[in-house]
Amino acid sequence: MLRSSALLSFAFSGLSVAAQLLSDSCQTALGGIVTNQDTANCLNPSALIPIALNGGNVSIVQPIDNWLTGLCPQASCSNSTLETASRNIVAGCHAEFLSFGLDSNDPLVTDRLVSIVQRYYPAFHSIVCLKNSDTFCITETLRAVETSVVPVTINNIPVLNDLWQRGRIPANVTCSDCEKETFNIITRDYPRPPITTDLNAAFSEQCGAAFVDGSTPSGISQSASTTGPGSNNSAAGVGSFSLLVVGPSVAMAGLAAFVL
Ligand SMILES: *[C@@H]1O[C@H](CO)[C@@H](O)[C@H](O)[C@H]1NC(C)=O
Ligand SMILES: *[C@@H]1O[C@H](CO)[C@@H](O)[C@H](O)[C@H]1NC(C)=O
Ligand SMILES: *[C@@H]1O[C@H](CO)[C@@H](O)[C@H](O)[C@H]1NC(C)=O
């Protein structure tokens, strides 16, 4: 799969999934991420609730920025937390996974999904916590899309996805320093020689040779906490809810879609 923007590939694939109507059992499983102490402590999911409550026509950029502001100082998730959470989601969202041709009643399919989540989580965590100066890269990119294309709302996701697939997102968004560092992380952490060579060629053509030189642009930094899993138990209590949630695990599907 060849896409012209690593960060947008990442954001839009996740949000496209999230923009669909989810079954009751899937919503319940996603709600479990909010109420479970372990996931609450490493994924800051309650900060995403406003996205569901605001409705489809309100920009999601500020809520995402708020989510990252809380998420990045948190300790990272342990593999066992990721496993428990993904098993619950895969079971609860059986119908949704089936629509992608994945039958989660098959234990081999579930095991494979769990290991994909565990494998890509570290890069997910690094990418979403990248900053350019004081601004999260995700926020900077989505703001740039809002300035030059359309507001980033749930209802506009299909429009944005379509514009991006057709190469209509401006180069100053897709070739930014933030995009470059995202590209660095993906190609460094998941080297797949033939694919990496193709990606290098495509991004080099679109953004110039310096984009693929592997160096970190000045001003770009990593804000993810280096605190190990499970060492932070200060999560705020959260009541139950059952609305559409833009689950971080769903956003992770975006990364997997890019890399696979
Ligand atoms: C969202 O915007 C669309 C298109 O402008 C409109 O038809 C719809 O009524 C709006 N929905 C809400 C809840 O405001
Ligand atoms: C977590 O699981 C993944 C895949 O299952 C593995 O590659 C990785 O090394 C594990 N990480 C830790 C810290 O054990
Ligand atoms: C990208 O370019 C457009 C048009 O030239 C401009 O309006 C916009 O502000 C630029 N965005 C960034 C992030 O530089």
Ligand SMILES: *[C@@H]1O[C@H](CO)[C@@H](O)[C@H](O)[C@H]1NC(C)=O
């Ligand atoms: C624990 O989380 C809180 C809020 O999420 C944060 O302010 C604090 O720095 C964290 N502590 C550690 C050790 O990560």
